[in-house]
Amino acid sequence: MSAPALHPDLAAALEAAFPGRPVTDVTPLSGGFSGATLLAFAVDGAPYVAKRCAPDPTDPGRFAREAACMRAASERGVAPRLRHADARAGVTIMDRIAGTPLRPTRDPALLGRVAAALRRLHDGPPFPRGPSRMDFLRSLDAQCAALAGAGAGLPAELVRTADALERVSGPHAHAAPCHRDVNPNNVLVAADRVYLVDWTTAGAGDPFVDVAQLGVFAYPRPEQREALLEAYLGRPASDDDRARARVARAIALAYYAAGFFVAAARFGGPPPAGEEPRPLAEVLAAFGAAPERTHPGTVAAALLREMRREAQDVSRGRP
Structure with a gap:
């Protein structure tokens, strides 16, 4: 089988990163919902990944910000080493990690490793600011309207x-360098450490939202989320910590619900007529076992249902 034809920007990036050296084993990878082009390849037997994204007219500084965040995170040991970045072309080249995506587990040792990786990121040098989460949500709203039709x-x-919720969490909006999309597919567990990948939305943010995002899919049970919070803090959680974590969880649920509503509009259409929103734990169990048989609208409705419950607890002042 012949190697896939490369976009000129990718070909130029490979030559800049590895001048005159043969590139082998070029294999396309899935770019997920982002639509990015991802290629695995090797140079002198060492594995790498190249990523190219189309320009985003709503966020012209995104590529430069992503590269800056990834470079800083790689220096902290929580992102793959960045080998090349071209903000104009939207191309990055990084080491390919021999790891597996994080999957729901009750292993306390792994939970501790993941929490430590987040802590190390958040204790690092500041990241540049990007669009606010509400800006991002409005972008998803516009995408959903364009895909679904009739506004x-x-x-x-x-x-x-x-x-x-964003108004409540406002004081922490730019508190630390954050990944801002810590779903399990963006967490790679390797033998030596835990890495975060896909830094598309990274920037200054609320570190508790990073922790909460991880809890939505990887640690769905309340006792797991409490253990994650305490491992992250390195001490028992206070009532103030739990109150802040509850706000962060409601925010994380809102944004992942929005993402699945867009996915439903793009790929699946509305969920089956008359289907009532189901408990999130039930839907996530089915989604984890057979994502291709779980309608994205069903996941979106379950996330929205859970967001509603958490937001009500926030309004009642529950820790």
């Missing part, structure tokens, strides 16, 4: 609740 964007309740 049917995200549920108004979701946007309204997210806006209210």
